[in-house]
Amino acid sequence: MTDPQHPVAEPEDPKYKDRTFRSSGGIAGGVLLLALGGWLGIDAMIRGEGRTPWLALAGLLLAVPLVVAFTVRPAVYANDDRLRIRNPFRTITLPWASVSGLRSGYSNEVFTQSGTKYQLWAIPVSLRGRKKAARRKSQGAAAGDPSLLDPRRPPRPESLRAPGDQIMDDLRELSELRASAKSAQGEPEVRWGYEVIVPTVVGAVLLAVLLAIG
Template sequence: MSDPQKPEAEPAYQDRTFRSPAGIAGGVLLLALGAWLGIDAAIRGEGRTPWLALAGLLFAVPLVVAFTVRPVVYANDDRLRIRNPFRTITLPWASVATLRSGYSNEVLTNAGAKFQLWAIPVSLRGRKKAARRQSQAAASGDPTTGGRRFLDPSAPPTRAAGDQSMDELRDLSEQRADAESAQGEPVVRWAYEVVVPCVVGAVLLVVLLAVS
């Protein structure tokens, strides 16, 4: 029997969460606009208009949520969990071959499967700004200008936010790939809570438009 005075053991690890604040903000604005227009049409519309508005909301709302609010990446000492618009992928670190960045951020498994990290978008503008800051820092650190004393030699190079997140994930993957608790096979689950309403809404829209 456990001692009631003894504090409970804390979790061995906590999930690190990566998501796009800009994507969430854009999604909330789109949902607010869609709800305003759709509800107004459902209340004030005539004939089939209210039904078209409701079917449109049933189709559009889950779709907007899927691409803006839903995407998130969770990482802990054992696994990488990717919540994309229509799927949730769980990858033990031992199954991850590499994480790479190009025009999108992706993870490749040892079996050759590739999954995009929707929650960590690539910003070419952010990369250009980061490169410009690096150039400015290098210029100010020129010994002939005396600017080096204002720089921290141990500071990491400036990186875009998405690239910094990918660096963290790569470090965690390399550190935990051989851990006993990080072994296992990838698991992919479809997000039926998103797919089903979208399909139903699309079918209703097609039917209503066909009979109008």
């Protein structure tokens, strides 16, 4: 029985929860490609004759990991201690102290203190989104939006920034706030995605052998 004078403390949530960023469009496209490729490949393996089933198997071994790598796999995880980037073939962990800056151009990129650059595949740049944000800003100014007319008032970022650019702004702010924190110190770590690389290489080798032997 619990002593009412000494209540049991409720378990606390993790102090530093990850914020996860992924491309919904990329995931949707990847799932569609996997469904189409799986249907065609499995059909060829079941109904095909001669070398066709083996060619279909090799094609699936080569194509499926690549589709997953470039569409479903990419993700960015950010918390108060570090930025973790899961790109097609690598996972990069960057404590905030090791980050020198984040840049948005034709792609979104992060730079380390040593000058190494990593692309954020999961946060794609949308030129269309930037044009829409610029159009909203222009319309707001024409309508007399006080957040645009008065320079002392900060603008509403959700109405003036493309979603990808706003995410990058949030990551920059988090990087600046946490760079000096004791828990955010450390060196970058890079891990290769062998779970993607190995089946891709096996599929490519098998396909090359089948084509070579005619």
